[in-house]
Amino acid sequence: MTTFSEILSSKRKAKRISLERAARDLLIKKELLEALESANWVKLPEPTIVRGFIQNYASYLGLDAQHTLALYRREFDEKKYPPKTTVFEKPKKLLLTPKRIVNFASALAILIFIIYLVIQYSSILESPKLQVTTPPDDFTTQVSNIVISGQTEKEATVSINGEFAPVDSDGNFSYQLALKDGQNIIEIIAAKRLSPKSKVTKIVRLSH
Incomplete structure (x- = not known):
């Protein structure tokens, strides 16, 4: 048949x-x-x-x-002979070629640069840190001259009651201020370009 x-x-x-x-x-x-x-x-x-x-x-x-x-x-x-299931091709292995390495390195460099710019921009818009170590808060003294010292960022400038106080490379500052009798309100201001200012107020009393 x-x-x-x-x-x-x-x-x-x-x-x-x-x-x-x-x-x-x-x-x-x-x-x-x-x-x-x-x-x-x-x-x-x-x-x-x-x-x-x-x-x-x-x-x-x-x-x-x-x-x-x-x-x-x-x-x-x-x-x-049941219906055959579709067999998907295995994904091809990623081959590292010189061109791909260069492209990856370029993309990584651009990403790092963008992150750097973001960090720098954020630091510019952030108020500089300001810490006044002396004198303590609500301080009374019998000495007519007092030393005001503290620390800020090295890029910042410091003024004490409108007078410039030098800042060293580590951000430390020190300034001698003459007191008047009675209560003295001392304003310490740290400023950095394009950033908001930081201010600390101290009250010192001169008593004879």
Whole structure:
């Protein structure tokens, strides 16, 4: 008894049609046509697609498409070959090329520069730190001259009651102020370009 696959193969050969030509005319891979003609079911896609191939191939060869499908179903148990799951390609490994390394280094340098600018901009807009170590708060003394000292940022300038107090490279400052009798309100101000000022107020009493 002639099998389904033999019918396809013999009909094609009788028409002197090569597998390459049939594959080109039907837009079907040559390997799939070979699998149909050799009953190599494991190489075929899922049955619903195979049935479409068979109908097109049978019509192309001048065979009755429905009769050819019936022969296929008689020989091929579709339940034994469940639909194939799609196999996704594994992601390609990332290859480090000189161009990619240069691009990555450039992007990293730009990112670092942006972070640097943000930090610098934030520091510019931030008030300079100001710490007054002497005199203590609400201080009373009998000495008419008092030393006002403390620490700020080295980029800042310090004024005490409107008078400039020098700041060293570590941000330390010291200033001698003459007191008047009674209560003295002392304003220590640290300023930095484009930044808000920092101010500390001390009250010192001169008592004889």
